[in-house]
Every structure is written in structure tokens, then in C-alpha cells.
Amino acid sequence: MEKNYDDTFLARWLSNGLDSSELHEFLNSPDFEVYKKIASSSTKFLAPEFNNEAVFNRIQDKIKLEKKARPIFRFTGWKYAVAASVMLIIGLFYFINFSEKYVTGIGEQLTITLPDNSQVILNSKTIVSYNKEEWNKKRVIKLKGEAYFKVQKGSTFKVETNEGIVQVLGTKFNVKTTKNLFEVVCFEGKVSAESNNYKDVLIKGNAFRVIKDSLPEKWNVLQVEPSWKKGESTFKSIPIKYVIKALENQYKISFKTSKIDLEKKFTGSFTHKNLKIALQTVFVPMKIGVTFRGKKTVVLEKQ
Amino acid sequence: MEENQSVCKPKVFEDVYNTHAKTLHNFMYYKCGDQDLAEDFVQEAYVKLWKNCAKVLFEKAKSYLFTVANNLFLNDYEHKKVVLRHQQEGAIHHTNESPEFLLEEKEFMIKLQTAIADLPEKQREVFLLNRIDKKKYREIGELLGISVKAVEKRMSLALKTLREQIGDI
Numbered sequence: 001m002e003k004n005y006d007d008t009f010l011a012r013w014l015s016n017g018l019d020s021s022e023l024h025e026f027l028n029s030p031d032f033e034v035y036k037k038i039a040s041s042s043t044k045f046l047a048p049e050f051n052n053e054a055v056f057n058r059i060q061d062k063i064k065l066e067k068k069a070r071p072i073f074r075f076t077g078w079k080y081a082v083a084a085s086v087m088l089i090i091g092l093f094y095f096i097n098f099s100e101k102y103v104t105g106i107g108e109q110l111t112i113t114l115p116d117n118s119q120v121i122l123n124s125k126t127i128v129s130y131n132k133e134e135w136n137k138k139r140v141i142k143l144k145g146e147a148y149f150k151v152q153k154g155s156t157f158k159v160e161t162n163e164g165i166v167q168v169l170g171t172k173f174n175v176k177t178t179k180n181l182f183e184v185v186c187f188e189g190k191v192s193a194e195s196n197n198y199k200d201v202l203i204k205g206n207a208f209r210v211i212k213d214s215l216p217e218k219w220n221v222l223q224v225e226p227s228w229k230k231g232e233s234t235f236k237s238i239p240i241k242y243v244i245k246a247l248e249n250q251y252k253i254s255f256k257t258s259k260i261d262l263e264k265k266f267t268g269s270f271t272h273k274n275l276k277i278a279l280q281t282v283f284v285p286m287k288i289g290v291t292f293r294g295k296k297t298v299v300l301e302k303q
Numbered sequence: 304m305e306e307n308q309s310v311c312k313p314k315v316f317e318d319v320y321n322t323h324a325k326t327l328h329n330f331m332y333y334k335c336g337d338q339d340l341a342e343d344f345v346q347e348a349y350v351k352l353w354k355n356c357a358k359v360l361f362e363k364a365k366s367y368l369f370t371v372a373n374n375l376f377l378n379d380y381e382h383k384k385v386v387l388r389h390q391q392e393g394a395i396h397h398t399n400e401s402p403e404f405l406l407e408e409k410e411f412m413i414k415l416q417t418a419i420a421d422l423p424e425k426q427r428e429v430f431l432l433n434r435i436d437k438k439k440y441r442e443i444g445e446l447l448g449i450s451v452k453a454v455e456k457r458m459s460l461a462l463k464t465l466r467e468q469i470g471d472i
Contacts, residue, residue: 011458014433015440031466038465041415042434045387047329048338055328055342056320059349 014039101129104145106252107272109229114141118157119150123176123228124272125249145249146176148226151189164195164210173202174226178245180212187224207236227269234269243270243282244300251275256299260288308361310352319364320349326436330446331372333431334424336385348372369446385420385427387435411469418468426461429454 012018013026013035026032102122104110110122115135120128126145134140139157151157153170163182166175171189176182182195186202193200195210200218202208210216219236227234233246241262244255250272266286270278279298283290289301308315324345331341348371352359359367419427432438432446440454447454 005459008452008455008459010462011440011455014458014462034466034469034471035462037411038415038462038469039434041412042419042430042465044412045416045419045431045435047332047387047431047435048341050325050328051342052321052324055324055345056317059320059346059353062346062350063353 010035099129100132101127103127106248107250114139116152116154118152121148121150121229123147123226123249143175144177146174146228148172148174148229163212164193166194167192172225178242181209181242182211183207183209185221185226187226209238211239228272231272232269233272235266237265237267239263240266240282240286240288246270247278247282251278253296253298256293256297259299259301261302309356310359310361310364311356315361316349316353316356319352319361319368323365323368324349326432326438326446327368327372329436330369330428330432331376333385333428334373334376336420344372344375347375366445366448370448373447385431387416387419387431414469415465418465421468422461422464426457426464429457430461430465433458 009018009022009026013023018026102110102112102120104122104124104126107124108122109124112120112122112128114120114130115132116139118139120141122128123146126143126147128141128143128145128147130141139151139155141157141159143159143161149157149159149168150172151168151170155169157168157170159166159175161175161177161182163177163180164184166173166184168189168191171191172187173189173191174183174185174187176184182193184191184193184202185207186204188204191202193202193208195216196212198210198216200208200216202218205220205222207219207221208216209218217237221236223234233243233250235243235246239262240260241257243266244257244262247270248254250270253275264286266282268281268285270281272278279290283300287303289303291299291301293299310316310319327348328341328345331344332338335341335344348368351371352364352368355367419430422430428447429443432443433440438446440451440458444451444454
């Protein structure tokens with residue numbers, strides 16, 4: 001019964017791969033009939049039914065639960081070129097844009113010297129920026145927050161803020177902006193301040209303030225420098241909400257103010273060095289109760 | 304076939320499913336003899352294909368599926384005997400054969416089925432993919448990632464083993 005077929009012989013027979021002499025020999029062998037029957041009968045079997053749709057639906061259900069993988073962005077030649085160009089352009093802008101920017105955080109102060117030796121002292125939570133390259137042509141500086149300027153004599157020096165503009169020739173002055181508030185104090189020389197179509201010229205000792213939707217105010221100060229430079233914030237009949245904002249800029253705290261009248265005016269100052277004392281000096285005279293909720297949150301309440 | 308076919312496209316994914324799922328299922332069944340398990344393997348393999356659709360080229364999807372399913376099978380399975388159904392021959396063969404012949408035939412099929420179930424897994428999957436799913440040796444080689452020669456050897460061995468099991472008729 002056993003014949004020495006090579007190890008692919010039977011497979012080749014099934015796929016009609018035998019040559020005629022091999023086939024002839026095989027046809028006459030006693031095994032042939034059995035193999036033939038096995039080969040033909042085995043094709044009559046069936047695998048169990050495959051639930052094509054059911055399995056597909058299960059796959060879909062499962063896929064929906066999984067996060068969908070995103071196709072890779074296939075880079076071809078021109079896409080590389082575009083990507084490289086974009087990087088190059090971004091890089092160029094990085095070098096061409098000579099804008100200088102300074103930022104202070106809560107409770108920080110920073111003194112910067114401009115190219116013409118003018119000085120800017122930033123109070124806390126303040127951003128200033130200016131264009132270094134064009135400084136000699138036009139002295140323009142952008143301000144958000146509060147800063148004290150000591151401007152060297154020269155061409156017009158301009159401070160741009162969201163709330164208004166200050167223009168000077170050479171002088172010392174303080175500009176303070178928060179949302180809807182614009183306040184300028186002149187300590188030396190002469191400045192022109194403009195906000196919301198209100199314009200005024202300030203001389204030494206003048207202070208000017210515009211709060212949105214109300215008339216501008218003007219008063220005199222006796223100091224020769226802004227008090228915040230010496231670690232104190234000073235206010236003159238200003239709505240308490242701006243004092244609260246200043247406190248938040250100076251100390252890492254936040255206030256819950258829903259129970260007090262935010263428009264009530266405050267005159268006075270607070271220190272930058274001691275939170276407890278600062279809170280007392282502001283809120284005791286205003287008859288506002290102070291309660292700490294946790295370390296960083298202060299609830300204000302009318303007494 | 305388009306060059307940029309991405310398996311991530313639901314339509315393409317569905318096509319890949321309809322083209323290969325049945326063969327994959329049968330293949331896995333010939334291996335493990337458990338229909339539920341075979342379906343699970345198919346499901347897992349396709350979910351995995353979907354998850355990695357960005358990494359698997361369309362042309363490689365088929366071999367990816369078979370490789371994944373095969374690995375899943377190696378990881379966890381319990382052998383069950385492969386049970387194959389008979390083809391329903393129904394009305395085509397009018398019974399002009401004698402009852403004895405039919406009985407013999409039935410006995411032969413049972414014998415053959417048992418012998419197939421007893422084949423080593425590697426011989427069985429090749430044999431059944433060829434006999435039932437009518438896959439050419441070359442295709443089987445692609446699915447399993449082996450050479451045509453290797454497929455032929457397994458096929459021949461399977462036939463020889465079956466013939467020995469069944470004996471003379």
C-alpha cells in the first residue's frame with residue numbers, strides 16, 4: 001500500500017501538478033481510489049455557518065466604544081516642501097519681529113530701561129511691549145496694567161492702553177489701567193492723556209481718571225512718586241471694585257464680592273507686604289466683614 | 304485598486320470585512336473547532352485592524368488579519384474537535400443508489416470527518432482551506448505566511464494521514 005511518493009506529490013496531484021508519467025503510475029496504484037474518494041468527499045464538508053452580519057455589527061459596536069485612530073498624514077514630496085516653507089516663514093517672523101515684551105506676575109515689580117534710557121517700572125500683573133527696532137523713530141509702548149514712567153526728553157513718547165492713550169515729551173508719570181479704568185498721575189513735566197474721547201493735559205501733581213460710562217475726574221496728589229513703588233497702593237475716591245482688583249494683583253487671593261456694594265468709593269492705601277494688614281486697612285473703614293474660606297478665597301460681607 | 308485606499312475609511316473597512324471575514328472565520332474554526340471562539344477571533348482581529356488602520360496598508364490588511372487572529376489563537380484557546388457539516392445534497396441526487404450504498408457513504412463521511420478532526424492543526428487548516436474554501440496553495444501560503452512548497456508538504460501529509468486513518472474502502 002505504501003509507495004514512496006515525494007513529500008509534495010499528493011498535493012501536486014490535487015492541483016493537477018503531476019506530469020503524465022507520474023499520474024499514470026498513480027492512477028494504477030491501489031491507493032488511488034482511496035485518495036480520490038478522500039479528496040472528493042472532503043469537498044462536501046462545510047464549515048459552520050458564519051454569521052457575517054452579526055459579527056460585523058458586533059465589530060461596529062466595539063469600534064464605537066474605542067477611540068478612533070486617526071489616519072497618518074502621509075507626507076509626499078510637495079507636502080514636505082510646504083511644511084518646510086511654513087517652518088521657515090515662522091522662523092523668519094520670529095527673528096524679524098523685534099517686539100520686546102515684559103510681564104510681571106502677582107505681587108511682582110520690574111524695572112526696565114528703554115533704548116533711550118527712559119525707565120518703566122511695572123507694578124504687579126502688568127504687561128508692556130514695544131518695538132525695539134523702531135524705538136528711535138517713534139517712542140510707542142503698549143501697556144496693560146500699571147506702570148510708572150520716567151521719560152527722557154525727546155520726541156513724543158506715547159503709552160497705548162486698551163482704555164486710553166498718554167502722550168508726553170519728557171516727564172515722570174504713572175499710568176494705571178484695568179478693565180474700564182484709566183488713570184494717569186503726572187509727577188513731573190507735562191503729559192496729555194486721552195481716553196474715551198476725554199482729553200486732558202496734566203501738569204506736575206495732577207491726576208486724571210476715566211471710568212467707563214462716567215465723567216472724567218481730576219485731582220491733585222502730593223507725592224513725587226507713585227506709592228506702589230515703595231510697597232503701597234494708594235487710591236483716591238475710587239470704586240471699591242478697583243481696590244479689590246489691585247489686592248488680587250498684589251496677593252494670591254480671590255474675593256467673593258456678591259454681598260457688598262462694588263461701587264462704593266474708597267480713599268486710602270494698602271501695603272504690599274502684609275495681607276492681613278492690607279485687608280484691615282481697606283475693609284475695616286469700609287465696614288466690610290472679611291472671612292477666609294480656605295487660604296486663597298476671601299468672602300466679603302457688609303457689616 | 305486605488306493606491307490611496309485607507310482601511311480607516313468605513314467603506315473600505317467594510318469591503319475588507321466582506322472579502323476576508325468568512326475565510327478568516329473558517330480558518331480559525333479549522334484551527335480550534337469552536338465556532339464561538341472563531342467568531343471572537345474574527346471580531347478581535349477586525350477591531351484591532353480598525354484601531355491600527357492608520358498603520359496597516361490596504362494591501363497588507365489580509366495578512367494582518369490572519370496574523371492577528373493566529374496570535375490570538377496561540378494566546379488562548381482550548382482545543383475542541385472540529386465538527387463539519389455535510390453539504391445538503393438534497394434533490395440533486397435522486398436516490399437511485401441503493402440503501403446499502405447510502406449507508407456506506409454516510410459511514411465513510413463520519414470516518415473521514417473524525418480523521419480530519421484528528422489531524423494535526425497545521426495539516427488540518429491547510430487541507431480544509433483547500434478543500435472547503437477552495438483556496439489555491441499560493442493563497443494559503445500568503446494567509447499563513449509560509450511558502451507554497453510548505454503548503455504542499457502539509458497538504459500531502461494531511462492526505463497521507465487521512466488515508467492511513469481510513470484504511471481501505
